[in-house]
Amino acid sequence: MRIQKLNKNVNNKDKFIEIIYKNFLDLKHKDVNHNKVEIKRQIESNHNRSYYLTINNKIVAYIVSENIVVKDGRFTNFIYYLYVSSKHRGKGYSKILLDLINKETKNKVPSIMLIVRKSNYLAQNIYKKYGFIIEDYNGIDHDFIVMIKYHW
Secondary structure: OEEEEOOOOOOOHHHHHHHHHHHOOOOOEOOEOOOHHHHHHHHHOOOEOOEEEEEOOEEEEEEEEEEEEOOOOOEEEEEEEEEEOHHHOOOOHHHHHHHHHHHHHOOOOOEEEEEEEOOOHHHHHHHHHOOOEEEOOOOOOOOEEEEEEEOO
């Protein structure tokens, strides 16, 4: 297993953008611009905090996040994408990636935030085990919830 930063200097950036885009084709949310241009912007951002995990040189998991100011004015690390390939789920890779983001942002931002489908109970449970709580957030699409983990 190998973990590497996913940023503007990564080899095969276009390949990553295509993978991320295809893995989240069903992501339709007014607050998330799910398109290749936005994914590229996220990866190339100076505030990018993203990683990918490979096994035998194959990408099996990744997390794309960025330190941003959200609509209500709070400064946070926002996780845009967290993905583990289906045959590698249940092996703790989500936790490894979340640990990296938590460690890297702990003294830089007060929280980590994300949105998740209300119907995606598996993801919600993973985030809850990691310390995320459901946040009451105005303006979120009714199919999604906001989850947040505060750095204490």
